[in-house]
Amino acid sequence: MVLEDVHDRPLLDLLISVTDRCNMRCRYCMPREHFDENHEFLPKEDILRFEEIVRVVEALIPHGLRKVRLTGGEPLLRRDLHELIRQLRASSADLDIAITTNGLLLKRQLTKLHEAGLSRVTISLDSLKKEVYQRMGDTDAEPSIVLEAIDEVQARGIPLKINTVVKKNVNDDQIIDMIETFGPRQIPVRFIEYMDVGTTNNWNLDHVVSGKVMRSRIEKELGALQSDQAIHKSDVAKVYTTADGWKIGFIESITNPFCGDCSRARLSANGNIYTCLFANHGHDVRGILRMGGTSDDIKTALQSIWKRRKDRYSEERSSLPTKSKVEMSYIGG
Ligand code: SAM
Numbered sequence: 001m002v003l004e005d006v007h008d009r010p011l012l013d014l015l016i017s018v019t020d021r022c023n024m025r026c027r028y029c030m031p032r033e034h035f036d037e038n039h040e041f042l043p044k045e046d047i048l049r050f051e052e053i054v055r056v057v058e059a060l061i062p063h064g065l066r067k068v069r070l071t072g073g074e075p076l077l078r079r080d081l082h083e084l085i086r087q088l089r090a091s092s093a094d095l096d097i098a099i100t101t102n103g104l105l106l107k108r109q110l111t112k113l114h115e116a117g118l119s120r121v122t123i124s125l126d127s128l129k130k131e132v133y134q135r136m137g138d139t140d141a142e143p144s145i146v147l148e149a150i151d152e153v154q155a156r157g158i159p160l161k162i163n164t165v166v167k168k169n170v171n172d173d174q175i176i177d178m179i180e181t182f183g184p185r186q187i188p189v190r191f192i193e194y195m196d197v198g199t200t201n202n203w204n205l206d207h208v209v210s211g212k213v214m215r216s217r218i219e220k221e222l223g224a225l226q227s228d229q230a231i232h233k234s235d236v237a238k239v240y241t242t243a244d245g246w247k248i249g250f251i252e253s254i255t256n257p258f259c260g261d262c263s264r265a266r267l268s269a270n271g272n273i274y275t276c277l278f279a280n281h282g283h284d285v286r287g288i289l290r291m292g293g294t295s296d297d298i299k300t301a302l303q304s305i306w307k308r309r310k311d312r313y314s315e316e317r318s319s320l321p322t323k324s325k326v327e328m329s330y331i332g333g
């Protein structure tokens with residue numbers, strides 16, 4: 001039986017945050033002045049064990065879950081992540097198991113992750129220019145490390161996409177460079193409108209470049225874009241093909257929200273289910289898992305959470321009062 005929420009949206013995708021820690025401090029996600037040595041990350045004992053994550057996923061598979069995405073924080077900081085993938089794969093041969101990573105630790109872990117059953121990879125990369133990359137990520141790391149990981153993923157034939165958050169006057173002059181670098185290699189780049197997630201990134205509409213503006217700039221340089229038919233209704237990115245036949249995507253949470261078909265739930269590293277990226281509270285499932293709850297108990301809890309879901313934050317954002325929201329590094333982006 002497929003689970004549907006108040007607006008008849010099924011639960012098809014689960015984003016799983018495996019850690020709230022990260023080895024970068026992207027200005028738009030974990031600004032260093034907030035995520036410094038005084039920041040209290042989750043204590044180890046609060047973080048779900050792999051077996052606990054698998055129990056949640058197994059409870060959702062009979063209700064239509066088709067995809068999980070391992071994320072964070074930086075998921076590759078979680079020790080032996082391939083072991084989680086192996087357990088998830090053992091639960092279901094058909095489950096789509098994806099990861100979103102900044103790519104810095106990917107090259108050395110890729111063999112194990114792939115052999116364990118990873119289906120696809122999304123690598124976040126905001127610029128090819130060292131200075132811009134390091135400024136946006138507030139990091140000393142070299143973008144060449146990420147490029148090597150990209151080469152390796154592609155060499156193994158693992159489906160790969162790139163995520164680029166676009167911030168006005170910071171990296172919006174890099175868009176063409178990204179397309180011209182990855183387009184000929186058949187690697188789709190998805191440009192993400194800078195979002196008002198969490199409360200620490202000092203978000204302001206003036207920092208957003210809309211998908212529409214990005215497309216018109218791209219068309220000036222690269223010719224007309226052709227809009228593709230969506231593969232799944234719930235896909236977050238609108239995909240276009242350039243005149244050269246390269247795929248690019250736009251995630252327009254600010255100017256073109258897609259709540260109507262949103263089929264995603266999130267599981268935080270400490271076992272709270274969030275029914276929206278912009279939610280201000282989650283629903284505890286760790287308690288059920290750790291108090292000897294049966295699989296039926298977990299199923300019943302998840303069903304009741306999803307059935308009550310009404311979230312449409314991106315569509316309603318301008319009319320909603322400002323409220324405290326959880327950070328993306330905690331809830332899983
Ligand atoms: N650390 C991993 C990474 O960066 O790929 C996974 C977690 S990160 C929170 C997931 C995605 O969220 C990344 O592609 C990142 O660029 C995006 N993201 C984070 N903060 C954002 C914001 N304020 N607006 C838009 N996208 C954001």
Ligand code: SF4
Nearest residue numbers: 022024026029073102
């Ligand atoms: Fe870390 Fe990813 Fe957030 Fe950047 S976007 S700070 S890499 S969790």
Ligand code: SF4
Nearest residue numbers: 259262276277313314
């Ligand atoms: Fe889904 Fe919430 Fe994003 Fe709307 S704002 S698309 S409901 S996660």
